[in-house]
Amino acid sequence: MVFAPGDEIMSGLNEFAVKYNVKSAHFIAIGDVQTAKVGWYDKTKKMFKVNAINEQCEITSMIGDIALYDGKPVVHVHVNLASSDGIVHGGHLLEGFVTPTLEVMMTVEPEPLYKKFNPEFGGVLIDPDVK
Secondary structure: OEEOOOOEHHHHHHHHHHHOOOOOEEEEEEEEEEEEEEEEEEOOOOEEEEEEEOOOEEEEEEEEEEEEEOOEEEEEEEEEEEOOOOOEEEEEEEEEEEEEEEEEEEEEOOOOOEEEEEOOOOEEEEOOOOO
């Protein structure tokens, strides 16, 4: 799929998964963002430290997956963003607005994967034993 300028990445991936009933997939992508929010997960606090990126950056790497939780697709994305000085910022993609493009190559798997809440981590993780 190809995103256009101004498209928000996470909501776009979620909308795609819902519209096409994607139950399990993995993907890679390259492109650019005008702004983004990336998170670093602090296990002790069970929450993300949010880092705002307020400049255009190259997406030098974006990988992710889709699995089901409570019957709905959940998108999980990690990203590396290179700013104009060559410094790379990375983490969980929480929000990103595209400019000028984002090219996503997605492979939908035939068997669904499921997530389960993990109380130690404080989030939902893929669990191959859940059906």
